[in-house]
Amino acid sequence: MRNIVYIFIGVFFGIIMYKSEAASWFRIYEMFRFESFHMYGIIGTALGFGILFIQLIKRYNIKSFDDQPIVIVDKEKSVYRYLIGGIIFGLGWALAGSCPGPIFVLIGAGFLPIIIVLLSAILGTFLYGLLKDKLPH
Secondary structure (H helix, E strand, O other), X not given: OHHXXXXXXXXXXXXHHHHOOOOOHHHHHHHHOOOOOHHHHXXXXXXXXXXXXXXXXXXXXXXXXXXXXXXOOOOOOOHHXXXXXXXXXHHHHHHHOOOHHXXXXXHHOOOOOHHHHHHHHHHHHHHHHHHOOOOOO
């Protein structure tokens, strides 16, 4: 029963992303050309809410739906790794016209060529799993 709730939440989130044009290739293109504030506003709002909710979880020791404590592990402070990873992620996002979240929204909306992007993302994740021990972390 719980899985059905998660499916409905995912579908609702996908509809919101599609209707807000967060999954629109044209909006993403405008963002990378600095022609529109639309995507920066969506990303900034998500970032603000993320910071707020993480602080609320830490401050009030909020538990998960399974009554388990939510543990947020501190990240390693390294500019180099996040800079390189961010550049690779941003280049992939700009070339594909979609970050990982909207891939499923775009497929659901009928943009079938994005399946190539999905398969490439899966392949990239698999290759990272194979090479992660050899990469600088």
